[in-house]
Amino acid sequence: MIDIEDRLTLDEQSAVDFILTLRKRWADTVYPTMVEEYQAGGAPEESVEAAAERLRDLELYPWYSHMERVQQKMLWKTAADAVISRRESLLAQYEEGGNAAGTLTLDASLELPTWYTDYDIHVQPGSFFSDDLSAYVYEFGARIVMLRDNDGYKFHRLFTETALPETAAATRVVDLGCGFGKSTRPLALRYPGAEVIGIDLAAPGLRLAHAEAEAEGVKIDYRQADARATGLEEASCDVVTGTMTLHEMPSEAVKETIAEAARVLKPGGTMAFLEFQPTGDPFRDATIFEHAERNNEPFFHDLFGTDLLAACREAGLVEPSWTPFDERANGMSPQGWGERREWHFPWAVLSAKKPEA
Ligand SMILES: C[S@@+](CC[C@H](N)C(=O)[O-])C[C@H]1O[C@@H](n2cnc3c(N)ncnc32)[C@H](O)[C@@H]1O
Incomplete structure (x- = not known):
């Protein structure tokens, strides 16, 4: 398969380098400097709402939010320009097989829900479902976002290896919202011999996932379906x-997805979703809500505001639980995320089991 990044012109490469560096400096310099400004302004606020209000009055805030x-x-x-200019050769790969x-x-x-089609999620124009090339754009962009x-797929492999059970006898594992397969392929390594299924609403992502899995010789069944009704x-x-x-679904849809997971699990089977959880630090959590808003992720509030442990029960x-997940350390991290100066996602794993029969 073509890796677009191997073919970038010098101009395209400098644009990518510029954006990546901008993003890194925003996270490791602008954000911590703004935290210092907040701390210098008095005692920390006790609620996310109060912290958000003070955040918006900081001198650095307009720079921080704009960047x-x-x-x-x-x-x-940058990602879309690079992908669209290689349209023919990229689309041809969908037909190649393996x-x-x-x-x-x-x-x-399949009818896509309006809560899915109404937003350009992550600010990606046309979102992830609307064009055959949108999965290539998303794949390229995600490398920089991370x-x-x-x-x-270091991060996804760490999730698979530390958050999912070692079940040599597994015969079927399923990845809900598999996108372009970044989360699905590590499952095939973790569960050799098992039938591995990736499910997503978006056809473009599934096409790219299938083409890449075939090219790499990894057997996966990709299906277009709603995680709430997988079939x-x-x-x-x-x-x-x-x-x-x-976190990309409204509260009710998340609960329906958990109910569907419970339905399709065998007795003794495990459910595990990598998501996010509030950190308990009101200032930090305020910046996370703001990130979600600026990034067009309208249901982040639902994720933080819904009792998903109760939904599992x-x-x-x-045995439902949330466990912090530290991708720069050892993955599952029950002791917490640790101190960190730079802006950072509070990854966490929601897991639960289906009772033995
Ligand atoms: C942020 S992407 C993550 C993709 C992949 N799991 C990864 O880690 O790269 C979220 C994915 O969930 C899919 N999705 C959202 N709601 C869904 C639903 N109800 N059923 C199936 N897929 C869904 C989206 O189409 C998108 O591909």
């Missing part, structure tokens, strides 16, 4: 997982 939004727009413009014998099942009649720390048989999966999927799952 956050603008760098994201620059990112998509020898892994995985499948791609698209459902043209500050190049997830090249080779999978009841009690047929050993592991149901998803990364960065739940209501769905009949047991």
